[in-house]
Amino acid sequence: MNHTYDVIVVGSGPAGACAAWRLAQAGVQVAVLEKAVLPRYKTCGGGIIGRARQSLPVDVRHVIEQDCHTALLNIVPNGLSFTTQRPTPIVSMTMRDQFDYALLSAAQAGGAVVHQRCAVEDVSYHGDGVTVSTKMGEMKAKFVVAADGALGTTARRVGMADGRVLIPALEYEVTVPHELLDRLSRVARFDFGILPRGYAWAFPKRRHLSIGVLSMVQREGELKRAIMQYLTLLGCRDVTHIERHGFVIPVRPRKGPFIKNRVLVVGDAAGFADPVTGEGISFALRSGQQAAQSLLEGKLEEEPVQRAYSRSLAESILPELRAGVLLARLLYDFPRLRSWAFSRQGQRLCEAVTDVMAGRRSYRDLALTPQTVFKLLASHWSRNVRDRFA
Numbered sequence: 001m002n003h004t005y006d007v008i009v010v011g012s013g014p015a016g017a018c019a020a021w022r023l024a025q026a027g028v029q030v031a032v033l034e035k036a037v038l039p040r041y042k043t044c045g046g047g048i049i050g051r052a053r054q055s056l057p058v059d060v061r062h063v064i065e066q067d068c069h070t071a072l073l074n075i076v077p078n079g080l081s082f083t084t085q086r087p088t089p090i091v092s093m094t095m096r097d098q099f100d101y102a103l104l105s106a107a108q109a110g111g112a113v114v115h116q117r118c119a120v121e122d123v124s125y126h127g128d129g130v131t132v133s134t135k136m137g138e139m140k141a142k143f144v145v146a147a148d149g150a151l152g153t154t155a156r157r158v159g160m161a162d163g164r165v166l167i168p169a170l171e172y173e174v175t176v177p178h179e180l181l182d183r184l185s186r187v188a189r190f191d192f193g194i195l196p197r198g199y200a201w202a203f204p205k206r207r208h209l210s211i212g213v214l215s216m217v218q219r220e221g222e223l224k225r226a227i228m229q230y231l232t233l234l235g236c237r238d239v240t241h242i243e244r245h246g247f248v249i250p251v252r253p254r255k256g257p258f259i260k261n262r263v264l265v266v267g268d269a270a271g272f273a274d275p276v277t278g279e280g281i282s283f284a285l286r287s288g289q290q291a292a293q294s295l296l297e298g299k300l301e302e303e304p305v306q307r308a309y310s311r312s313l314a315e316s317i318l319p320e321l322r323a324g325v326l327l328a329r330l331l332y333d334f335p336r337l338r339s340w341a342f343s344r345q346g347q348r349l350c351e352a353v354t355d356v357m358a359g360r361r362s363y364r365d366l367a368l369t370p371q372t373v374f375k376l377l378a379s380h381w382s383r384n385v386r387d388r389f390a
Helices: 014-025 096-109 178-183 220-234 281-297 302-315 317-333 335-358 370-389
Strands: 004-010 030-033 047-049 064-068 070-075 080-085 091-094 113-115 120-125 130-134 137-146 165-175 187-192 198-204 209-215 241-252 263-265
Touching: 004 014, 004 130, 014 030, 014 096, 014 137, 014 281, 030 096, 030 137, 047 281, 064 198, 070 335, 080 335, 091 096, 091 198, 096 113, 137 281, 165 220, 198 220, 209 220, 263 281, 281 302, 281 317, 302 317, 317 335
Parallel strands: 004 030, 004 137, 030 113, 070 187, 137 263
Antiparallel strands: 047 091, 064 091, 070 080, 120 130, 130 137, 165 209, 165 241, 187 198, 198 209
8 A cells, every 4th residue: 555645635525535635637646644534424415416516527317316397485374485496406406415525526536546444543744744553554745635524634633723613414214105205206305494493304305204304503402303393394194214413514614724734624614605505515525626726736745736726715705604604593593583574575585595596596695794784774673663552
């Protein structure tokens, strides 16, 4: 086994696989270290939105189980329901073990070396390179890409500041009778008001449903009650099988910088998940490729790579995450304001968010600023005062 590479990627998810693919295409000696046996199950709703498809480096149609051209959003306590449709899929459904493995296989076909059952035990910086200690022995590289997920330890081992906010989520793989599966097929469903400061989703797969709930506040006990209530709401009374999985989602990025001691952090390890929906595949794909491009632009030299990656994130991912936080505040922190806004402009809001998911617009395009949020809050407050004293 070779123990020396130009770049070592820790983690074989979308961020790591895309980084490895891009580097391998450029002729860089790159190795991917994965602690599990591949393909490995990954807890996730498995929805590939249009924004993510635009960042895919390879064709993954063979692992898509269903395309949903329709999205349904319900504000359950208010009885509000909105439907959006697009000629191209809003969400394409997949199973993450197959999706991730398809990306990794493309990287491997391009020349990346993959080491399975290779858990990282330590990472140390020594000026002109990095040493990675694993169960298979020590490996050396000029740089490391930390793509080891929300609970990964690579960034911590090199002393990176964290600051992420990790929220809990539950996802059930639910086998239901064919008639119920048919009724819920071809539609990506999102329900708000099932639990405080969170939402529920139902994603149809080829032979089952992926049903989940998340909360922006850490109330893991409430998630179990909420998901059982949601199953009832969906009419899932005759469930034949359930696989239960819990996970965490980073809805706030690290404090930065996102590169230290020749280690670049990407995807969930960096906290690059959508603060509105919790969707992380889009920013995982994008950050993985940006990390690889920065390594190439900097010619594997420490300071040029650091400048390139910091600039790349500052121009693209970080402004989008900041803009999304403002919309997330409206959706989760002010339920009365949310109900008021959706009762008046619900369809317009849903069309705008669908465009963001489809990759046709960004959160920054929605012109959400602290000033506009304040105006909405002031308008809502003044209306309540008028109604109270009318």
